[in-house]
Amino acid sequence: MSMTKGNWSKDTPLYLDYQATTPMDPRVLEKMLPFFSERFGNPHSRTHQIGWDAESAVEVARAQVASLIGATHKEIIFTSGATESNNLALNGVGRFYKDKRNHIITCVTEHKCVLDTCRHLEQDGFEITYMPVQQNGLINLQELDAAITDNTLMVSIMAVNNEIGVIQPIKEIGALCRKKGAFFHTDAAQAVGKIPLDVDDMNIDLMSISGHKLYGPMGIGALYVRRRPRVRIVAMINGGGQERGMRSGTLPTPLCVGLGEACELSEREMGVETERLKMMRERFYTKINERLDEVFLNGDLEQRIPGNLNISFAYVEGEGLMMGVNDLAVSSGSACTSASLEPSYVLRALGVEEELAHTSLRIGFGRFTTQEEVDYAVEKIANEVTRLRAMSPLWEMAQEGIDIKSIEWADH
Amino acid sequence: MAYSDKLLDHYENPRNVGSLNKDEGDIGTGLVGAPACGDVMKLQIKVDEDGIIEDAKFKTFGCGSAIASSSLVTEWVKGKTVDEASEIKNTHIAQELSLPPVKIHCSILAEDAIKAAIADYKSKKSSKSRAAE
Numbered sequence: 001m002s003m004t005k006g007n008w009s010k011d012t013p014l015y016l017d018y019q020a021t022t023p024m025d026p027r028v029l030e031k032m033l034p035f036f037s038e039r040f041g042n043p044h045s046r047t048h049q050i051g052w053d054a055e056s057a058v059e060v061a062r063a064q065v066a067s068l069i070g071a072t073h074k075e076i077i078f079t080s081g082a083t084e085s086n087n088l089a090l091n092g093v094g095r096f097y098k099d100k101r102n103h104i105i106t107c108v109t110e111h112k113c114v115l116d117t118c119r120h121l122e123q124d125g126f127e128i129t130y131m132p133v134q135q136n137g138l139i140n141l142q143e144l145d146a147a148i149t150d151n152t153l154m155v156s157i158m159a160v161n162n163e164i165g166v167i168q169p170i171k172e173i174g175a176l177c178r179k180k181g182a183f184f185h186t187d188a189a190q191a192v193g194k195i196p197l198d199v200d201d202m203n204i205d206l207m208s209i210s211g212h213k214l215y216g217p218m219g220i221g222a223l224y225v226r227r228r229p230r231v232r233i234v235a236m237i238n239g240g241g242q243e244r245g246m247r248s249g250t251l252p253t254p255l256c257v258g259l260g261e262a263c264e265l266s267e268r269e270m271g272v273e274t275e276r277l278k279m280m281r282e283r284f285y286t287k288i289n290e291r292l293d294e295v296f297l298n299g300d301l302e303q304r305i306p307g308n309l310n311i312s313f314a315y316v317e318g319e320g321l322m323m324g325v326n327d328l329a330v331s332s333g334s335a336c337t338s339a340s341l342e343p344s345y346v347l348r349a350l351g352v353e354e355e356l357a358h359t360s361l362r363i364g365f366g367r368f369t370t371q372e373e374v375d376y377a378v379e380k381i382a383n384e385v386t387r388l389r390a391m392s393p394l395w396e397m398a399q400e401g402i403d404i405k406s407i408e409w410a411d412h
Numbered sequence: 413m414a415y416s417d418k419l420l421d422h423y424e425n426p427r428n429v430g431s432l433n434k435d436e437g438d439i440g441t442g443l444v445g446a447p448a449c450g451d452v453m454k455l456q457i458k459v460d461e462d463g464i465i466e467d468a469k470f471k472t473f474g475c476g477s478a479i480a481s482s483s484l485v486t487e488w489v490k491g492k493t494v495d496e497a498s499e500i501k502n503t504h505i506a507q508e509l510s511l512p513p514v515k516i517h518c519s520i521l522a523e524d525a526i527k528a529a530i531a532d533y534k535s536k537k538s539s540k541s542r543a544a545e
Contacts (some may be wrong), residue, residue: 315473316473317450317451317473317474317475317478318450319450319475319476320423320473320474320475320478320479323475323476324476334450334475343450353448354448354449355447355448358448358450390429391426391429391470391472391479392471392473393443393452393453393454393471393472394452394473395473396431396454396471404447407443409446409447409448409452410445410446
């Protein structure tokens with residue numbers, strides 16, 4: 001690995017942000033390299049060996065992606081990433097079936113690319129239901145059941161949330177949708193390669209996949225589109241009719257090969273990796289709780305991918321904390337990290353109070369995280385939280401037994 | 413986002429962190445901001461008989477820019493008269509720390525904190541002098 005071991009600094013931080021992106025696995029890069037040079041062919045060239053060679057590599061990759069989710073290779077459409085896949089799933093199905101049904105159900109904690117696409121569909125005359133989540137971040141199945149009507153075209157619920165890592169009850173949602181005749185789309189960008197997924201067992205009709213979240217390259221993703229019973233979509237990118245007419249454009253052979261290899265590695269190593277990451281997470285969580293009081297986990301602990309923690313360190317603002325731990329690459333649900341002053345909409349949807357939402361850090365563990373790194377991060381964060389609490393007026397009030405909610409704070 | 417060395421120095425080595433007894437007559441306390449907005453500053457001044465700020469303390473919940481702004485302000489007000497201190501503007505703070513545009517609100521909050529501490533001190537003083545009459 002090119003990543004520095006030990007001696008982390010502001011310029012070469014310890015990477016604990018695996019939900020943002022994952023470093024490419026060196027084995028993936030190795031498989032990709034020939035397709036940037038000697039095996040450069042256009043996979044759609046039908047007249048010579050150089051094209052056929054690229055085509056066969058793309059088809060191997062397609063089968064590798066399909067295998068990981070229990071699909072057939074004909075059901076995999078390569079895209080530029082999960083954002084495009086989500087756009088294509090929602091718009092594509094929406095536009096094809098609009099005259100039959102125009103109600104779509106999604107969830108308030110979805111990724112912005114799903115929520116924003118739904119907003120646009122609303123302007124085009126679709127009716128969208130945004131399901132709330134419970135305090136643990138999971139949707140309530142009874143409420144979902146009640147929300148599905150004869151007019152419901154599709155339910156789009158993410159498999160794993162990008163901020164809090166919680167795993168939605170995908171199989172149960174799939175069964176509900178099948179029973180009621182609605183399509184089921186899931187944004188599985190954070191789930192594929194992390195948890196077992198089977199499109200038939202889970203009754204998934206469309207699934208969005210991202211390359212760079214599973215140790216593959218950026219700039220590639222896939223959309224699974226079920227063939228039996230068939231799901232029809234209207235293409236968003238038109239042209240030469242590649243990808244069965246659902247997504248035109250020359251396929252980027254090296255990226256397809258990389259995504260395929262990343263899927264194969266994940267399929268092979270998921271069991272071992274899951275156990276290892278669970279140990280890492282358990283170690284971090286136990287140690288940080290030994291060092292600090294008033295530490296709150298956001299989202300369900302059990303129904304959660306092994307590589308994620310999202311923790312509120314009460315009375316310490318998240319961005320201030322990140323500046324103190326600037327040799328760790330982590331992210332925060334605090335407002336100050338973005339241009340807006342609103343804290344994370346995902347944490348707010350869980351009912352996390354704004355003051356606690358401002359104190360959250362997302363810590364992501366992954367394939368290359370070591371025990372030494374976990375121990376270092378715990379020390380660093382615990383020391384900095386302790387230092388910042390000593391200068392926090394809110395911590396002082398809490399120690400004096402003053403209820404922060406009893407004070408009339410001015411808006412600003 | 414690159415922060416200035418001055419800002420980082422105040423964040424890493426904040427000056428005058430602490431609390432003064434808010435019930436004393438010569439102490440003015442300002443508490444501004446809101447937890448829900450992600451910034452709370454408590455700034456306290458101790459004023460001597462000549463109206464000069466002899467000590468200042470702060471505690472801040474907020475980002476690095478908020479911590480640095482309040483630390484800087486405690487340095488600036490010390491040795492100044494109450495009236496001089498009330499002249500401190502957020503633009504001075506923002507300039508000194510080279511705050512990026514998205515952090516200007518931190519300097520505004522620091523200015524509000526001084527003003528609130530001075531107002532608290534003055535109201536205590538006037539109620540005390542009324543009591544003496």
